[in-house]
Amino acid sequence: xxxxxxxxxxxxxxxxxxxxxxxxxxxxASTGDSDLVTKLRDEILRAIxxxxxxxxxxxxxxxxxxxxxxxxxxxxxxxxDAARKAA
Amino acid sequence: MGKVIVVTSGKGxxxxxxxxxxxxxALAQNGEKVVVVDFDVGLRNLDLxxxxxxxxxxxxxxxxxxxxxxxxxxxxxxxxxxxxxxPASQTxxxxxxxxxxxxxxxxxxxxxxxxxxxxxxxxxxxxxxxxMRHADVAIVVTNPEVSSVxxxxxxxxLLDSKTLKAExxxxxxxxxxxxxxxxxxxxxxxxxxxxxxxxxxxxxxLGIIPESxxxxxxxxxxxxxxxxxxxxxPAMAYFEAARRLKGEVLPVTIPGxxxxxxxxxFGRKAA
Numbered sequence: 001x002x003x004x005x006x007x008x009x010x011x012x013x014x015x016x017x018x019x020x021x022x023x024x025x026x027x028x029a030s031t032g033d034s035d036l037v038t039k040l041r042d043e044i045l046r047a048i049x050x051x052x053x054x055x056x057x058x059x060x061x062x063x064x065x066x067x068x069x070x071x072x073x074x075x076x077x078x079x080x081d082a083a084r085k086a087a
Numbered sequence: 088m089g090k091v092i093v094v095t096s097g098k099g100x101x102x103x104x105x106x107x108x109x110x111x112x113a114l115a116q117n118g119e120k121v122v123v124v125d126f127d128v129g130l131r132n133l134d135l136x137x138x139x140x141x142x143x144x145x146x147x148x149x150x151x152x153x154x155x156x157x158x159x160x161x162x163x164x165x166x167x168x169x170x171x172x173x174p175a176s177q178t179x180x181x182x183x184x185x186x187x188x189x190x191x192x193x194x195x196x197x198x199x200x201x202x203x204x205x206x207x208x209x210x211x212x213x214x215x216x217x218x219m220r221h222a223d224v225a226i227v228v229t230n231p232e233v234s235s236v237x238x239x240x241x242x243x244x245l246l247d248s249k250t251l252k253a254e255x256x257x258x259x260x261x262x263x264x265x266x267x268x269x270x271x272x273x274x275x276x277x278x279x280x281x282x283x284x285x286x287x288x289x290x291x292x293l294g295i296i297p298e299s300x301x302x303x304x305x306x307x308x309x310x311x312x313x314x315x316x317x318x319x320x321p322a323m324a325y326f327e328a329a330r331r332l333k334g335e336v337l338p339v340t341i342p343g344x345x346x347x348x349x350x351x352x353f354g355r356k357a358a
Contacts, residue, residue, distance in 0.1 A: 011276025016233050017283045024240050024287060 029070070037061055044074055054078060089120075089200045091193060092332070093222035094264075095246075097238030099209030101230045102266035105302055105312070107206040108136045109322070110226070112311035113329035115170035120201045122161065124192075125175035126218035127208035128184055134174045137164065138309025148176035151188030157195055166314055171200070181214050193221045211245060219250050224260045224332075226293060230267045231279040239263075239288055262293035264328060269298045270343040281341060294328030296321050297342035 041061040048054050058077035063070055094107045104127075111123040125133035128148060134140045139162050145155035150173075157173075164170035173196070176183070196203045207218035219225060225246050229239040243261060252259045265284060272278040285292060296302075297320045305315035313322045320342050327337055 013273065013276045013279050013283065016279050017287070020233055020236055020279075020287055023237060027237065027240060028244070 037063055040072070044076075048076060052078060053081075089197045089203050090223050091197060091203045091205065091221050092224045092226060093205045093207055093219040094226045094228060095207040095215065095219055095242050096228040096235070097209065097211060097215075097242040098230075098235045101228050101235050102264075102296070102302075103209070103228050104132050104136050104206055105306065106226065106228050106264055106266065106296070106325070107133060107204050108311035109313050109325040110329050110332065111202070111204045112164075112167060112170055113313040113322075113326050114202055114332070115164070115167045116313060116317075117329070118169065119333075120169045120199075121204065122171040122173055122196055122200045122202070123204045123206060124173040124196070125206050126184070126214050127206065128175045128179060128181040128214055129177065130208065131175035131177050133206050134162075134172060135309065136306050137172050137311065139164070139172050139174070140309070143174045146174045146176040146179075147192065148179045148183045150192055151185060152183060157192065166310070184214060184217050186217065186220070189217050190221060211241065216245065216249055219246060221251055222246075222259070223252070224262065225250075226262050226264050226332075227288070227290065228264045228266055229284060229288070231265060231269075231273065231281075231284055233279075236279070236284060236287055243288065243290065261290045262332075263288060263290050264293045264296065266296040267298045268295050268342065270341055281339075292339055293331055294324050295339060295341055296324045296328075 041059060044061060045054070045056055045059050048059070054076060060073075060075045062073040062075075064073060094103050094110070096103050104125075107123050111121045115121040123133060123137070124147065125131050126147070127133070131146075134143050142162050145160035147160065149155040150157050150160050160173055162172045162174065164172065173192075193203060193205075205218045205222065208214040227239050227242060227246075229235050246259045246261055247253050250259055263285065265281060268281070269278055273280045281292070281295060299319065299321045301316055301319035302312050302321050305312040308315060312319065313325050316322055317326070324342055327339075331337055
């Protein structure tokens, strides 16, 4: 029975290898990442405020990681007057 | 001017201290002048693995604080004339390791020795970053196991950003030392293979140290494994790694992979 289990057990090293590859791709990309998002947020805010008044609290920048691609989500809330002023 | 080497890994218990002692001894056994430096303030162990625990009087922190001269703190090995140890402090706070102090000590050691091998503490805190700061070459000790590989990857990132070399825009020379490798388990598909780890970490291979009882036996008696049993499989692997460190180009053999009839019968690893 034990011998049978030994031979029928699937190999575990390929799983280790795959998990590491996915994990490290994320780990590597996210080193110094908090910095990147903050910088992006500041620059986006600066670019927008050239054209309209926005509340810095109402700008959110998020980086969402997927296996193949990551998505940068920029959410800016524009008050009604600010949009009208710019128009 | 000597070469400064940091032996590092991120994760604890993978064999940094064992490897520091073995590589230091292997180089010294070939006539090089070597000092091994313990950076693990508060949890020193290199003295124990080197068998010099009862001869420690002054340590790295004493030297940095100006309480002892460097020559007073250095312990000469009783077996190999050109091998020295600079122990870490066991009782002092690790905050006593100052960047300026470490810089001065490393500079003096560099001028007196061919090799200055720094045994890094685990983790990525002060002791670890100071141990790697002045290095010319880094040895990343890794076990074929997921958490060790992940931590090594993190350490490689730090070596490429937080060292003096990196800050000066130079490339840090890094080598992988794969320890506790069990060829038969890798062959069965239950342990990451050498190529898997190399592909993931993508730094050149310095050597493969087989999992072996000889390593524990050597530390039990307080001798680097290259001194305790120079003909054991791990000792031979360390000797080869030391030669590669000196720039020799040697093919890397995977220890224990080809087990002959006799080794199978007697249960000893062939390489």
